[in-house]
Amino acid sequence: MPSPLPRPADPLHAADTILYGGTVRTLDRAGHTGTALAARDGKVLAVGPDADILTLAGPATTLRDLRGSCAVPGFIETHNHPTFFGLTLAAEVDAGSPPNDRIADIVARVGQAAGHTERGEWIRGYRYDDTLLADDRHPTRTDLDPVAPHHPVCLQHISGHFCVLNSAALDRLGIDRDTPDPVGGAIVRDAKGEPTGVLAETAAFAAYAGMPHPGVDDLADAIGRAGDAYLAAGVTTVHDTGLGLMGGPGELDAYRRARLTGRLRNRIQAYLVQDLFPELAEGRLSPVESAVAGLGDDEFRVAGVKMWADGSIQGLTGCVSDGYACAPDKHGLLIFPPDDLSRRIATLHEAGWQVAVHGNGDGAIQAILDAYQKLGLDPESADRRHRIEHCQMAGERQLADMARAGVHASFFVKHVYYWGDRHRDRFLGPERAARIDPLASARRHGVTFGLHSDTPVVPVPPLEGMWCAVERMTRDGHQLGPEQRVDAETALRAYTSEAAKLAFEEDRKGTLEPGKLADVTVLSEDPTAGGERSLRDLSVEATVIGGDVVWERTPGGTR
Structure with a gap:
């Protein structure tokens, strides 16, 4: 059994965490590479050879042996939808392909959901892709009505830019043959001029806005589920490009709730959806909207506004x-x-x-x-x-x-x-x-x-x-x-x-340099080293945020 590593540093100045025994790609301008990294107070303290960095270990320092793996700056996802993602992970209907090959497969899942959903309650499905279905078309209300005549049903396209409603949902939202197409969108109609249930672009966005929004607790849970998946993929920062898309202004409250309850697992840069507030939708700004740009901290910040062209x-x-x-x-x-x-x-x-x-x-x-x-x-x-x-x-x-x-x-x-x-x-x-x-x-x-x-x-x-x-x-x-x-x-x-x-954060993250946030993704191999292994075959071994290991792969699974 190897002898324990020495911990010579003064406890007042010692590192909180040290990663050693691998490769540390700093990605700074000079391309410096070390074998160890020390972090203190949530920030990178030093990168260098094991022998130098381990001198910063004190009695309370957490030591993690990289065992030859490669540490890189924490991954930043510059366009994602965390709340939407989390909701799909717990959706009533998975309408994607796979597992569905035909529209009939999706319809069967809707029927199953109707069997255990209270009459009159909405049934939501996500991720259908008409171009992957053998039918090579969008589902329509005539497909959905027989299995859910007493439930409003919405199936959301994988792109989010289309949805399909059954007749009960169309009625609930007040959409009929006389409803005009909105600017920038379309209500798809059959040869007789009746809505087929397929809505495109702003017509779909209006339908989402008209449906009951999940409660703050449900949205906070969705943020937590998405966060777990981000950490497993090595993502430490997410740009939420469309905050409010699924829950309106309640998503801001959901982020506060997730943060208070420990369910906000990663850092967020939030871009408010273009119609989150009436002033944004009209291209006008009240003093309130003007004042909140840039508010926040390293855990959650309002970064900008997301629009669609x-x-x-x-x-x-x-x-x-x-x-x-x-x-x-x-x-x-x-x-x-x-x-x-x-x-x-x-x-x-x-x-x-x-x-x-x-x-x-x-x-x-x-x-x-x-x-x-x-x-x-x-x-x-x-x-x-x-x-x-x-x-x-x-x-x-x-x-x-x-x-x-x-x-x-x-x-x-x-x-x-x-x-x-x-x-x-x-x-x-x-x-x-x-x-x-x-x-x-x-x-x-x-x-x-x-x-x-x-x-x-x-x-x-x-x-x-x-x-x-x-x-x-x-x-x-x-x-x-x-x-x-x-x-x-x-x-x-x-x-x-x-x-x-992309979010003005290069002074705080993106490279592993002293003084920057100690956000690190540990990979099984150096992704820039070449070799026969494909990049997508590498694995994330651990995810570190602010010097704390918040996710790691373990022999019996992950935690």
């Missing part, structure tokens, strides 16, 4: 300049007319808010850039770091404009794996599909970007996102646009040091 490519609602390959006459839609989008962004900008706008199609990306450019952004003098979310079809000129204006991007790089084949064969065609999520071009132009999973749209693990960025393999095993691949270190930085810049 278009929908999703796979839903044919992403705004594209050229028509869809499968429907050349369709160009998607803009949620707001360009002048209205510009006005709303300008209002938020003038009030001091950071703005993050969802844009998938190149038409929407251009509308966002036009709005940003009207602000006269000068990255040398006014670093506001407005963002484009997903940024899926950004062209070369658009990327150059983003770099010049200091506009940052959060790329949904997992589009390549989860939808790349369908983008190539169905929605965009080979040439445009090869350019989705153009990371290499963005890097060449000097655009600062992070990567994300948009969970619950696809699974969380950043290691999978890094793999997508490096390999660009589709679900069917084809390489899509290999010229847009980046190296492993670039991908890692897009989840760490570069990701921190």
Whole structure:
């Protein structure tokens, strides 16, 4: 049995935690690497060789042997929906594929839920994807009505940009043949003009707002469930890009409750959904909304406002300049007319808010850039770091404009794996599909970007996102646009040091330098070392926040 390690440091100045016996990738500008890290008072104290760092151990220091594993800065997820994610983990109906192959499979799950749900109560299902179902269409109310005639039912599309309601839900929300389509949305109708139950974009968003919101306790529990999953994936900070989407203003109370009860497991940068308050929805700000920008601390901070400019490519609602390959006459839609989008962004900008706008199609990306450019952004003098979310079809000129204006991007790089084949064969065609999520071009132009999973749209693990960025393999095993691949270190930085810049946090996190927060992800191997193992085959061994091990893999499971 090895003798215990010496603990020579003065207890008043000793480290609280030391990780040693592995590789520590600091990701600082010089690329320093050590074998050990010391943390005190929640911050990095030092990184260096074991022999030097262990001299900082005192009687109360927690020592953790890395056993050859690799410590990197804690992963930062720059676009996620924690409350929504947590609700899906406890949903009445899992409508995703897998496990469902056909609409009939989803309908059967709805029927099962109706059998143990009180008459008149809502039944919610999540994650259906029409393009993965053998029926190759959205479910409709005629599918759902027979199994749940006395329950309002809502099935939410995997993108969140569509939903399906049964007749009881349509009645409950007051939607009928005479209800007009909202601006930026659509109520899908049959040949007779009757609603089919499918709602798109702002029509779907209005339906979500009209449904009963979960209570504060339920929302806090959802935040906790999501947090557990984030920690298991090595995620220490999450950008909640759409706070209020599932629970309205009650989500702010839910975060307070989760924090008080210990269920807030990771750090949060919150971007308020565009219509959380009436003033935001109208592009006006009262003194209250103007004053809360940036409020908070390292555990929870109000970072900005999230807006939507278009929908999703796979839903044919992403705004594209050229028509869809499968429907050349369709160009998607803009949620707001360009002048209205510009006005709303300008209002938020003038009030001091950071703005993050969802844009998938190149038409929407251009509308966002036009709005940003009207602000006269000068990255040398006014670093506001407005963002484009997903940024899926950004062209070369658009990327150059983003770099010049200091506009940052959060790329949904997992589009390549989860939808790349369908983008190539169905929605965009080979040439445009090869350019989705153009990371290499963005890097060449000097655009600062992070990567994300948009969970619950696809699974969380950043290691999978890094793999997508490096390999660009589709679900069917084809390489899509290999010229847009980046190296492993670039991908890692897009989840760490570069990701921190998207919320003005590079002085506090993103690298393992003395004085920064001791947020660490411990991986089974160095993700930048190369070798035969795929990045997505590496494992998270432990997650550290503020120097405390908050999750670790154990021989009998995890804790």
